[in-house]
Amino acid sequence: MLKKIYEILLQEYGPQGWWPLLDYRGTNPTKTGAVEGYHPAEYDFPKTDQQIFEICVGAILTQNTSWAQVEKALKNLAHETIITPTGLKKLEENVLKDAIKPAGYFNQKAKKLLLFIDFYASLHRRTPSRKELLSVWGIGKETADSILLYAYGLPIFVVDAYTRRIFSMLGFVDKDAEYDVIQNFVMNNLPQDIIVYQEFHALIVEHAKRHCKTKPDCQKCILKKHCQL
DNA sequence: AACCAGGACGTGA
DNA sequence: TCACGTCATGGT
16 A cells, blocks of 8 residues: 555656755756756766765755755855865854855754764764764754665655655554654565655655645645545 | 744753 | 754745
């Protein structure tokens, strides 16, 4: 049943190509459209250490914030410096905060980024464990799992508020089920496939943004006949 | 003009 | 554990 939902969403929206990465091909980093700068149906990203790090930065900046706002913040950062641990660390604190301001919580997120940078540097390009990530102040379960799945390509499913909402409406989990319960449900009912996990989470976000909002818009929802709303 | 966005953390019970 | 409160900008 769960896999059927995945297939319906994939059929409806197509491969999403997450994680979104800045597109450096032009003179300035751009990424305005839904797909431009993404890499749909290409699963060999990230290809560089800089891309791995950019995903981590984005994962922190997007906490409780729309990606459009994070995109502005990333572009601001890219305008100030190269988005690498040393590049970001060289910024004046106020410059850093101003750059990420569009993503909100700029005081907290600046602190989170600086703490994460030190952690990241200490890894020397080694893949961190989930426990290590969670030990960093500002890195919670969703952020840690996003980093593991999208930056490091480990088969770990990411749960977010959308996932909880959609899966509870489909009757899969309780409406206030714990993070790990939802994660285990998915990972026990789908093949442990990186591509499936990456796409499924991205598809859930896309579907939620279009239909399964706090004020749901069910008219054209492809999952209507499976929904218990 | 409220409400919400791809959360995480601190606090008091 | 649980239930709130806090953090903050910008789009709808």
